[in-house]
Amino acid sequence: MAGGTEKPEWPLQGQFRRYKVKGNPCDIRIDETGFTVSSKGDGASGVVKQEVLKASDLVGCMCMKAGPAEARTHLAFFTIFAYPLNDKGKKRRRVTFSFEVDKEDTFEKNLEIAETWRSGVYRAIRIFGTANPQTDKSKKLLMLINPNSGPGKAQQIYKKQVASVFGEAETDHEVIITERANHAREIVQSLNLAKYSGIVILSGDGLLFEVYNGLFERPDWEQAIQYPIGMIPGGSGNGLARSLGQWLNEPYLANPVLVSTLNVVYGHLSPLDLAIVQTAEGKRLLSFLSIGFGLISDIDIESERLRSIGEARFVAWSFIRVANLRKYPAKISFKRAQRKTSNQIPKVRPPLMHSQTFEEEPEVASEALPDHLPRSQSVVQEVETLYTEDGSGQECGDGGQQNHKRGVESENESNRDNHALTDDCLIPDLNEPVPEDWETIEDNFIMVHATYQSHIATDAFIAPEATPNDGIMWIMMIRGSTPKSSIAKLLLGLDGTHVNVPGIEMIPVVALRIVPASSNGYLNVDGEVIPWGPVQAHILPRRGNIMTR
């Protein structure tokens, strides 16, 4: 066994003293289920306290040497990092365990033992994850940060929250701060995808829309859109990150950034539904969130002027818009999905399993930790300096001077129609009549919004039954005849209960055509405006790959 006892391999068991914690040495063990530490109290009764961290809550392990204050220079140390749920399952918290390795006379030999434990921790993490494909850990991630997203805090979020978890998890990555609208799109259009294990967005949904459309515009788009994507919320519209939290039954709201960062460091890939949108000009766009017009779209677009207040902008603008309801004459056609019925209360998911910890871990403050050893691979990023793609350093804060630009009308002149799709066989061209098995509703509408994710924003739980990969677009439809009281109820709580409010129709579909009959309005795809006019979308079930736990 590691730690001075014989058998090296698996599971690892040993006895070590905890760094800077008084008391007897602890028995520790790492196996497929995770990490267990048993500590015996003083005295004859010697109550044994056991704590268990599930493998799925472990993120990494670091080996260290003694700091300058430590006289026993032959010691080595290892620290295990984990993010278990708290006892009520309402939040994830950081837990560290640091151990001294004092089995041998020399630092080098003790370090070897510490390294065995480090490998054991990563083995436990990997074994837990074998059921799902994972991102290729031998390559680095490309992280794109929009310094102007939402209230402009994305770089701060990276420095203060994301970089430390990436360091603990040895998640090698390269950061690019986007310099202007469409920068991310241009980067991914010509990116050597083989160089990276995936792309992580630290921003709002708008930057992911750019990335997906950059991938969609590549000649190899059919493979490119399957590229692993990670999403860490940093904008004012974070619908996908919130939807993933909902699906995974994570306590997302307690710490959205941590929960989403953990999705990235685990790097399991889950299939993600995407949709192809065809506009009247013959353009095709790739969408991962929603398409619609009317009330919610208007609120999303018009509240843009309040973006400095972050996600609260949607609520604030709702009050203004509901007082001045607009109605839009239009023809809505759709192919109904076979598998779901509409307007149901969502099923409650089983609670997550907890790691078994008896008390809040007395966290070892990072300054109290021994010195980190330089690692063989360059895996811990310097937090102060972010790296551009060519490797030249770029100080945080450089990239925020560009104006935030909305809309995709003019941005992609070169959007050539190279998407001769097998999937297009499903649906006719936009200027052809819809097939006979489609349904059509012609009316005045307060809104029509089709979403493939449960949330289109943190507070907008539009489609309670939607999961990221069920192959369904949920149309939420409100007709002009719906009483204002129903609309008010809806906007007071887009919390999933709205599906039972009279006048709110939820229709599961796989394809949708919108033909507006009014001269103007906002057509919204993933929070971006596209030109007002006929448009249709169809689902590409499970075509994307999103990083999840």
Ligand SMILES: Nc1ncnc2c1ncn2[C@@H]1O[C@H](COP(=O)(O)OP(=O)(O)OP(=O)(O)O)[C@@H](O)[C@H]1O
């Ligand atoms: N450096 C930059 N300066 C200005 N705009 C940028 C920059 N980088 C990216 N953008 C643009 O900002 C848009 C919105 O970004 P994002 O979605 O990340 O933030 P958001 O606050 O959530 O925005 P939204 O208003 O779309 O919800 C992106 O579509 C992108 O085109």
